Amino acid sequence: MQRLTLKNIFFRALAYLVITAVSIAAADNPPAFDWPVEKDKKYQISSTFGESRLDHFHNGVDIPGAGAKVLVPKTGRLLYRINAEFTPGEIPFGGGTTLVMDHGTHWSGFMHLQSVAENIAKQPQLAVGERIGTSGNSGHSGGPHLHFFIFDPHERAMLNPLTLMSDLYYRDTKPPEAKDWGVLLPDKFASINPAKSFRLSADYPVYIFIQDHGTGRERWGVFDYRVSLDGKEAIAARFEKVFFKGDAWQLANGLAFEDIFFRNYYALTSKVRRAKKVLIEAKDLKGNSLSKAYELQIQQN
Ligand SMILES: [Zn+2]
Structure with missing residues (x-):
């Protein structure tokens, strides 16, 4: 919706x-x-x-x-x-x-x-x-x-x-940065420290804040982003085109805004609870890339 x-x-x-x-x-x-x-x-x-x-x-x-x-x-x-x-x-x-x-x-x-x-x-x-x-x-x-x-x-x-610009009048030499994590619980959005053990009692969707920087402290979104859980792709998004289909805007792979974002956090999906290893890869349009792996200890009850 x-x-x-x-x-x-x-x-x-x-x-x-x-x-x-x-x-x-x-x-x-x-x-x-x-x-x-x-x-x-x-x-x-x-x-x-x-x-x-x-x-x-x-x-x-x-x-x-x-x-x-x-x-x-x-x-x-x-x-x-x-x-x-x-x-x-x-x-x-x-x-x-x-x-x-x-x-x-x-x-x-x-x-x-x-x-x-x-x-x-x-x-x-x-x-x-x-x-x-x-x-x-x-x-x-x-x-x-x-x-x-x-x-x-x-x-x-x-x-x-x-x-599509013949003259790319923007400068971007820094890769995207992975920042804090959060989980969307039924009653609130709570922060998570992925470096420590934490508890998830159900398959709640987990998110990460990622930000791209140009040459300094710019705060931009990323161009391409993908997440693997235990070596299997969980979600991928490429911000090249957004199509109007049905009555909503979606990416070429069919993902809509709510599939990718909560506020300005990017989805790691609700499958995180079952995963041990999370790999996050993100790129800006100039090809500067982020690749970051996390080993999780999640208590599932
Ligand atoms: Zn605008």
């Missing part, structure tokens, strides 16, 4: 739009997108694709900054525009002032804008690098940033923008 948050409503509406209003172009070569914000060291990503947003996957990348120039990342035309000032209470989408561009086989989206450039709706084509607006804090946003997404209307999937 997915809760009806504003973001969820937005992405459901987006999928609906696709089915009803778009004639789908034949797939062409993989798209290459330019960086959607003026190139400046201060405008680097603050959030990665696939991170937990507590009850849904983060479906794009965030680039912080107020008043940064937002630029056309790939030739295309304006598909639609939502004005925050005409959507009181952040209804319908929570994205504030939003632009969505159509590039033929893909769409790109820009949310939480402060302003939109004049006359872009009248132009039959917008060229790469053209300024279409400035970043801001409109809609449901905790601070000025651009939320940038890329959508494939043919597959009905949100794509990881960082896999």
Whole structure:
């Protein structure tokens, strides 16, 4: 079950739009997108694709900054525009002032804008690098940033923008780090110290907090993550695309948000109770990798 948050409503509406209003172009070569914000060291990503947003996957990348120039990342035309000032209470989408561009086989989206450039709706084509607006804090946003997404209307999937950028203007040299563990009990989420003996009286789901860092103290989600219990794969997730299927967003292997996350902890699954050895492997998009093994002593009653 997915809760009806504003973001969820937005992405459901987006999928609906696709089915009803778009004639789908034949797939062409993989798209290459330019960086959607003026190139400046201060405008680097603050959030990665696939991170937990507590009850849904983060479906794009965030680039912080107020008043940064937002630029056309790939030739295309304006598909639609939502004005925050005409959507009181952040209804319908929570994205504030939003632009969505159509590039033929893909769409790109820009949310939480402060302003939109004049006359872009009248132009039959917008060229790469053209300024279409400035970043801001409109809609449901905790601070000025651009939320940038890329959508494939043919597959009905949100794509990881960082896999499609011609210019990867983000730096990531540090591997993900494994942090604390927790278990979801019927009445609470409790922390666990995996280095010590602990008790699990039933197959409660166990989780680990994993965080990727860029070059310093950034707090990002990982790109690829897998867990083996006693040498057998228990769960695997790759945050490359998130598909809209049935009425929920899920990864290529069918896993939904609730299968992978509790808050921003990653699932080790409820099979941990029966396991002695846990191996956690996680990678960021640059290939920096974490591999960490744990030997558990669990009292099963
Ligand atoms: Zn975002």
